[in-house]
Amino acid sequence: xxxxxxxxxxxxxxxxxxxxxxxxxxxxxxDAQGITSxxxxxxxxxxxxxxxxxxxxxxxxNGRSV
Numbered sequence: 560x561x562x563x564x565x566x567x568x569x570x571x572x573x574x575x576x577x578x579x580x581x582x583x584x585x586x587x588x589x590d591a592q593g594i595t596s597x598x599x600x601x602x603x604x605x606x607x608x609x610x611x612x613x614x615x616x617x618x619x620x621n622g623r624s625v
């Protein structure tokens with residue numbers, strides 16, 4: 560089973576930014592895409608917003624290829 564959501568801690572590791580920056584980025588992505596505050600963002604939503612390759616981020620999160 561692969562995980563599809565991404566958390567601020569993982570975003571901070573991927574981008575090399577602080578945890579606080581990552582939390583603000585998650586809020587910005589949620590606002591831009593009309594996501595409620597209770598729902599986590601998916602790897603796909605993060606990649607679309609940041610214009611990053613989905614396969615690379617998915618592999619970083621799940622430790623294996625798509």
